Amino acid sequence: MLQINEELKKLVIKRLEVMPSNIKVSMGTLGTFSKEDLIKNVEDDTNLGKFVVKMQIEYLKSMSKGL
């Protein structure tokens, strides 16, 4: 299970890397984040990072079901 989590993190980071650099994500109260900020949060296992990983995996699963 630990291995899968690390693999998932690496996958999510690779997916975040292709985000354009000229945009940011405002997440209300939490702040505004560039792709580099999001990647750092995923790497550091912050609450935000865990949320992003969780949502990315749910999104990937939804993709294969035709959303």
Added chain:
Amino acid sequence: MSKLFLITRPHHEYRVAYLHAWSKEILDIAQEKCIKFTDFDKNKATKERVENYLRKMKPTLVIFNGHGLENATAILGHNDEPLIEVGKNTDLLKGTIVYARACYSSNVLGKDVIEKGGNSYIGYNGAFSWLHSADRECNPAKDKIAEPFKQISNEIPISILNGHTSIEAHERAKKLCSKLIQEYSSSENDELASATRFWLFVDMNIQEHLGNPESRF
């Protein structure tokens, strides 16, 4: 209850400035439909004003724009002053339909509002997110990148003002989000489409409806 609505629109920093700008569409539609409203704009979005108004006017609908505390116990107004807080004044929303364009609030505050007699509550159980241009922060009204996020969140109060029940408004917003995700999934899209799809998906999944589904403005 009085058939009118209250909207709070703080503007003290650039993120709430987006919500402030987006809300103009809601007010324009209300004006077209001759629906009465009170706009606590910018530094008018204070706790004292909101409490006094709720006590006196008992509006059918309240639209909160602003930050929400991460512990989900409050929605904030001008200079991040808590406007509505668990255990303090949620009873003032008795009988009201609430739309909270604020992070986290449905987790705790929303439930408390319903427990204290709120009619229905539509909000988010996570961080409401949107994409924007890295250099358009000073002009949210013109930021096209943020446009789909404005559309999906405005759909809720606009549907309510158009006579839909609160559950219909909630579902219409989710359906619109799904439709936009599909549009951004076609073969003719730019490099921004992938990020837009994902963050629309996040907002669709964290949107929550509580309380009476048949409540109507």
Added chain:
Amino acid sequence: MIQIISMSKEDALENKDRFLRAYSNVPLGMRNEIILLVDDKPITWDVAFIEIENSTGKGKEILKKLIQLELI
């Protein structure tokens, strides 16, 4: 022994079917999205399709990972 090999072939076909059903549901604009890493290299839906459709060794690895990650 033969039975085991047959079951593996059936499993392989079933997994391939699962992937193809999922892939055919993915909108065109999404098919260049990264869905997996193999040897730390990004794999998109389209790349996965090529490998799996041609029953390559990499294709089998991709299928196994997709199932393990519950993506199909």
